[in-house]
Amino acid sequence: MFNPEMSKYTLFKPVVEVNEYNEEILTYQEDREIEMAICLNTHTPYMANDSNITNLNLIGLTRDRYVNKGDMIDNYYVEFVEVNRRYSIVTLREID
16 A cells, blocks of 8 residues: 555664764664655644745654664654554654
8 A cells, every 4th residue: 555655765773983082973874775655744833834844753654674763764863663563653853
């Protein structure tokens, strides 16, 4: 049912690195490509016109069971993941 809406996105996993000042810095490393259908969360209030939406909340649907909270999918931050029998429901936040 959702297959025509699925698109390929790049999944980035968080990696902790140490810089020259011995500080731990969180960076993201490319992991793999996943197929996901992403749409606007209609329960998200926004205060802008259609051409200028910031801090957008989205819902994604994927068959990949290894998407975790804290990952990045293209320029979207994964806030919450619910793994069901066939699909994983992913709550995303757009990063500018």
